[in-house]
Amino acid sequence: xxxxxxxxxxxxxxxxxxxxxxxxxxxxxxxxxxxxxxxxxxxxxxxxxxxxxxxxxxxxxxxxxxxxxxxxxxxxxxxxxxxxxxxxxxxxxxxxxxxxxxxxxxxxxxxxxxxxxxxxxxxxxxxxxxxxxxxxxxxxxxxxxxxxxxxxxxxxxxxxxxxxxxxxxxxxxxxxxxxxxxxxxxxxxxxxxxxxxxxxxxxxxxxxxxxxxxxxxxxxxxxxxxxxxxxxxxxxxxxxxxxxxxxxxxxxxxxxxxxxxxxxxxxxxxxxxxxxxxxxxxxxxxxxxxxxxxxxxxxxxxxxx
Amino acid sequence: xxxxxxxxxxxxxxxxxxxxxxxxxxxxxxxxxxxxxxxxxxxxxxxxxxxxxxxxxxxxxxxxxxxxxxxxxxxxxxxxxxxxxxxxxxxxxxxxxxxxxxxxxxxxxxxxxxxxxxxxxxxxxxxxxxxxxxxxxxxxxxxxxxxxxxxxxxxxxxxxxxxxxxxxxxxxxxxxxxxxxxxxxxxxxxxxxxxxxxxxxxxxxxxxxxxxxxxxxxxxxxxxxxxxxxxxxxxxxxxxxxxxxxxxxxxxxxxxxxxxxxxxxxxxxxxxxxxxxxxxxxxxxxxxxxxxxxxxxxxxxxxxxxxxxxxxxxxxxxxxxxxxxxxxxxxxxxxxxxx
Amino acid sequence: xxxxxxxxxxxxxxxxxxxxxxxxxxxxxxxxxxxxxxxxxxxxxxxxxxxxxxxxxxxxxxxxxxxxxxxxxxxxxxxxxxxxxxxxxxxxxxxxxxxxxxxxxxxxxxxxxxxxxxxxxxxxxxxxxxxxxxxxxxxxxxxxxxxxxxxxxxxxxxxxxxxxxxxxxxxxxxxxxxxxxxxxxxxxxxxxxxxxxxxxxxxxxxxxxxxxxxxxxxxxxxxxxxxxxxxxxxxxxxxxxxxxxxxxxxxxxxxxxxxxxxxxxxxxxxxxxxxxxxxxxxxxxxxxxxxxxxxxxxxxxxxxx
Numbered sequence: 001x002x003x004x005x006x007x008x009x010x011x012x013x014x015x016x017x018x019x020x021x022x023x024x025x026x027x028x029x030x031x032x033x034x035x036x037x038x039x040x041x042x043x044x045x046x047x048x049x050x051x052x053x054x055x056x057x058x059x060x061x062x063x064x065x066x067x068x069x070x071x072x073x074x075x076x077x078x079x080x081x082x083x084x085x086x087x088x089x090x091x092x093x094x095x096x097x098x099x100x101x102x103x104x105x106x107x108x109x110x111x112x113x114x115x116x117x118x119x120x121x122x123x124x125x126x127x128x129x130x131x132x133x134x135x136x137x138x139x140x141x142x143x144x145x146x147x148x149x150x151x152x153x154x155x156x157x158x159x160x161x162x163x164x165x166x167x168x169x170x171x172x173x174x175x176x177x178x179x180x181x182x183x184x185x186x187x188x189x190x191x192x193x194x195x196x197x198x199x200x201x202x203x204x205x206x207x208x209x210x211x212x213x214x215x216x217x218x219x220x221x222x223x224x225x226x227x228x229x230x231x232x233x234x235x236x237x238x239x240x241x242x243x244x245x246x247x248x249x250x251x252x253x254x255x256x257x258x259x260x261x262x263x264x265x266x267x268x269x270x271x272x273x274x275x276x277x278x279x280x281x282x283x284x285x286x287x288x289x290x291x292x293x294x295x296x297x298x299x300x301x302x303x304x305x
Numbered sequence: 306x307x308x309x310x311x312x313x314x315x316x317x318x319x320x321x322x323x324x325x326x327x328x329x330x331x332x333x334x335x336x337x338x339x340x341x342x343x344x345x346x347x348x349x350x351x352x353x354x355x356x357x358x359x360x361x362x363x364x365x366x367x368x369x370x371x372x373x374x375x376x377x378x379x380x381x382x383x384x385x386x387x388x389x390x391x392x393x394x395x396x397x398x399x400x401x402x403x404x405x406x407x408x409x410x411x412x413x414x415x416x417x418x419x420x421x422x423x424x425x426x427x428x429x430x431x432x433x434x435x436x437x438x439x440x441x442x443x444x445x446x447x448x449x450x451x452x453x454x455x456x457x458x459x460x461x462x463x464x465x466x467x468x469x470x471x472x473x474x475x476x477x478x479x480x481x482x483x484x485x486x487x488x489x490x491x492x493x494x495x496x497x498x499x500x501x502x503x504x505x506x507x508x509x510x511x512x513x514x515x516x517x518x519x520x521x522x523x524x525x526x527x528x529x530x531x532x533x534x535x536x537x538x539x540x541x542x543x544x545x546x547x548x549x550x551x552x553x554x555x556x557x558x559x560x561x562x563x564x565x566x567x568x569x570x571x572x573x574x575x576x577x578x579x580x581x582x583x584x585x586x587x588x589x590x591x592x593x594x595x596x597x598x599x600x601x602x603x604x605x606x607x608x609x610x611x612x613x614x615x616x617x618x619x620x621x622x623x624x625x626x627x628x629x630x631x632x633x634x635x636x637x638x639x640x641x642x643x644x
Numbered sequence: 645x646x647x648x649x650x651x652x653x654x655x656x657x658x659x660x661x662x663x664x665x666x667x668x669x670x671x672x673x674x675x676x677x678x679x680x681x682x683x684x685x686x687x688x689x690x691x692x693x694x695x696x697x698x699x700x701x702x703x704x705x706x707x708x709x710x711x712x713x714x715x716x717x718x719x720x721x722x723x724x725x726x727x728x729x730x731x732x733x734x735x736x737x738x739x740x741x742x743x744x745x746x747x748x749x750x751x752x753x754x755x756x757x758x759x760x761x762x763x764x765x766x767x768x769x770x771x772x773x774x775x776x777x778x779x780x781x782x783x784x785x786x787x788x789x790x791x792x793x794x795x796x797x798x799x800x801x802x803x804x805x806x807x808x809x810x811x812x813x814x815x816x817x818x819x820x821x822x823x824x825x826x827x828x829x830x831x832x833x834x835x836x837x838x839x840x841x842x843x844x845x846x847x848x849x850x851x852x853x854x855x856x857x858x859x860x861x862x863x864x865x866x867x868x869x870x871x872x873x874x875x876x877x878x879x880x881x882x883x884x885x886x887x888x889x890x891x892x893x894x895x896x897x898x899x900x901x902x903x904x905x906x907x908x909x910x911x912x913x914x915x916x917x918x919x920x921x922x923x924x925x926x927x928x929x930x931x932x933x934x935x936x937x938x939x940x941x942x943x944x945x946x947x948x949x
Binding site: 200201202203205206207208209210211212213214216221224225298299300301 | 360362364386387390391392393394395398399401403406407408409410411412420421424425456458469472476
């Protein structure tokens with residue numbers, strides 16, 4: 001188990017480093033930070049001055065290593081306009097985004113796991129078709145449009161829920177649904193197919209031959225086996241949700257990381273964008289690492305790998 | 306001798322797009338306490354389906370019907386899922402062919418053994434574990450208390466099958482159905498497992514239904530034999546009769562063409578039964594073996610091909626083979642006829 | 645009774661004359677009875693026709709502004725008119741025409757992105773699946789890194805820095821969404837490669853290229869098409885999200901995402917500005933997904949997962 005953990009950890013670190021490198025290169029290559037810093041209407045000399053001053057004229061590799069070195073020490077640069085350290089601001093915004101992400105995932109799991117199990121127990125019946133319909137529609141629905149429709153309906157017509165801001169739990173209700181429903185089809189299908197496969201397996205037949213009754217077979221044996229891939233998918237979906245929150249936060253005016261990224265992009269605040277990408281990637285890698293460990297807990301066969 | 310299981314006119318149908326597959330047709334047999342009945346036949350002849358039908362573990366899309374299906378005094382056809390769950394494991398137990406996949410990989414061996422008995426009897430965890438250890442030792446597994454904490458993937462195929470046998474015995478059932486219990490194992494292990502089954506059966510005086518395609522296994526284990534072909538029983542009898550005096554042309558073909566230690570002469574040429582096994586789909590009549598039989602006549606295609614009983618326990622389903630049969634005499638038993 | 649007749653009578657009743665349907669017949673039967681496949685197929689066809697015949701269907705020029713005709717509601721509203729069946733936006737442009745032309749944009753971008761992603765993903769997946777070993781490890785690592793990158797964020801950042809145009813959006817998105825292609829094609833290639841007749845071909849000395857082209861590609865084609873239909877939907881949704889945030893195609897191009905974004909500020913009293921293009925987007929992606937799912941069910945229902 002220890003070796004497995006260490007292997008996974010090593011991989012996680014390697015991936016994080018690679019992602020930071022790729023995103024650094026992509027962003028530097030796409031835009032010129034010197035122009036962004038110098039501001040609009042700056043002359044050629046001013047731009048050149050900024051370039052030398054901040055070291056943008058050095059080879060990219062050197063710039064990356066320097067940036068990475070500082071990032072490891074917790075220094076993610078400063079906001080050019082506010083002279084505030086980026087790291088602090090990120091920590092503030094993290095709370096909102098993480099809350100949104102986790103509640104969205106919870107919503108998705110609470111909806112999809114029971115549906116998937118029911119659909120598997122009674123395949124090709126009413127409940128199966130309903131589950132499939134929800135799944136197909138969920139995958140086709142644009143999240144930003146869904147959010148807007150909910151605002152129109154629940155916020156304006158019915159006046160049940162607030163339509164922007166992030167103060168109370170009510171503010172998070174619609175964004176949670178708008179962000180979380182997209183993961184529902186993936187998880188539900190996985191649960192359904194996993195359960196169908198497990199229920200047809202030999203060891204379930206053995207359990208029935210032993211005289212176990214259905215509730216026990218379902219919850220002790222079937223679900224336990226079927227849930228193994230769901231853990232990995234759930235972690236990945238959470239990572240996607242955190243990355244995709246930029247759209248939802250924009251629609252619902254939430255002060256999260258996505259919103260900060262959006263603002264920074266429009267102001268060409270490259271260090272901030274880089275920092276946010278690094279942060280999101282680190283969270284994603286951490287989540288997959290944790291899900292690997294949880295997998296090993298659920299499936300004894302993995303522990304010795 | 307008490308009749309543990311009585312089966313009469315059991316039918317199992319599978320509903321396929323191409324038609325209705327009659328996997329089991331008019332199968333009748335019974336099993337007494339302490340005896341081993343072997344269901345023999347090639348793959349696809351319906352022997353596994355018969356066992357699953359008795360336990361009500363048929364796959365989705367399969368239906369069963371029977372004139373009589375009784376376990377002791379209990380009617381199994383009218384038993385609901387709850388009643389069947391009570392019988393399974395405690396009255397009747399089943400051992401399957403694939404030990405590699407028959408155990409849940411997520412729980413320890415001990416957990417699964419204990420679960421088998423706790424479902425049916427109110428015992429404490431300690432008592433259940435003690436019984437598990439006792440049975441593991443009975444099936445020849447050493448270091449049983451340590452084994453309880455192991456996971457299935459840590460055990461070899463032979464060990465897993467032994468665990469399966471122990472699990473079947475946890476509640477002390479009176480009938481065990483073993484569906485090809487040694488087919489997936491190495492030959493050396495096969496012998497051990499079979500000997501184990503035999504000794505346990507004798508010790509606990511259980512009935513055993515042994516399903517196999519291997520006549521060698523039958524020769525070692527069975528008291529009585531029912532030969533199945535294409536979903537039907539074509540011959541029944543006690544083991545001596547079946548091996549020394551087969552009546553149905555299919556059984557005779559099997560005896561002739563499969564080498565049996567002690568019976569087949571060295572250098573004897575092995576043949577094979579010509580033709581292919583038909584798939585019993587749609588409307589069927591007459592003898593299913595007639596397209597491969599060298600004794601077939603036009604009347605073999607008649608609507609009815611009933612099982613002819615010669616004396617209780619000895620029957621065969623043929624109209625052209627010997628019509629007049631007597632039981633083997635003492636001399637004939639000692640000096641078997643050479644064919 | 646002649647010999648021939650008695651022979652016929654003799655051989656029937658054994659089940660020997662059962663006719664099993666051919667795989668082609670089975671597939672055709674499934675296709676005709678699979679509702680999702682048919683409905684999805686029809687939807688896709690209609691939308692495709694709408695895009696192709698846009699100049700014929702659209703009653704007005706989608707770019708033509710007439711400020712005297714702004715904010716006319718759709719025809720089912722009391723102030724609506726059949727002249728502008730779906731109303732006009734705040735610049736007086738006919739919504740129906742913009743919708744129809746927007747369809748072209750969506751399909752074009754979705755298809756192009758998908759093609760780029762398919763090429764990249766297929767190359768990576770094939771290489772990894774066929775050669776295995778170190779190459780497989782490297783490709784798997786690349787896929788993991790790509791998955792850890794918050795794609796939406798990076799796409800927005802790059803487009804914002806380089807500048808938004810259709811070509812840039814297509815290129816950036818195409819280079820970011822190849823992951824599913826790579827994953828699935830890698831798995832399928834591995835599966836196929838392990839099949840006996842492929843190994844036989846290799847043992848007989850066929851060159852790598854020949855094995856790939858003659859044995860593996862035909863079997864891969866099936867998976868490829870199914871993934872492609874589902875990925876078009878994903879690409880379209882992503883692109884519209886980008887357009888909604890202003891980082892996709894630029895105005896005055898009639899993109900549905902842009903239309904929603906432009907209408908968002910006035911949606912409280914004129915919800916049609918938002919609901920109509922969103923509904924169109926939903927229907928398009930729904931149709932593609934139904935068709936893709938149906939295709940997968942029809943060709944291999946046991947893989948309904």
